[in-house]
Amino acid sequence: MKIKYQKIYSLLKQIPNGKVTTYGSIARKLGINPRYVGKIPSENSHPDIYPCYRVVRSDGHLGGYTIGLKNDVSTLEIKKEKLIQDGVLVIGLRVHKSDIVELA
DNA sequence: CCGTTGACCAGGC
């Protein structure tokens, strides 16, 4: 495995239902920079195959959600809805602090 | 090899 795509996917799967994690958490686990974590799904444009929507920023902001199209507010709305359906409390473009779980 | 870019982070204001 050349790149670390697969590792990010693995970490994504271990996010508990109804919870979210942060890019920084994933990045520190892999020893890479957080900026690169978000780059993977943005290029691949995963619609709803894997829970990329369960990843938010460290301050609770949703961050971004690129699904082939541009990273728009409408895409963030989709991400927000998915989180809510998972039982995550989302206020505006932010998730409740206690719903963010650090990966062990 | 170098510069640019990226769904970021921590710290200040």
Add this chain to the structure above:
DNA sequence: GGCCTGGCCAACG
């Protein structure tokens, strides 16, 4: 909460 700055690692041309 919002905006700015410096820093971080990896991929790409």
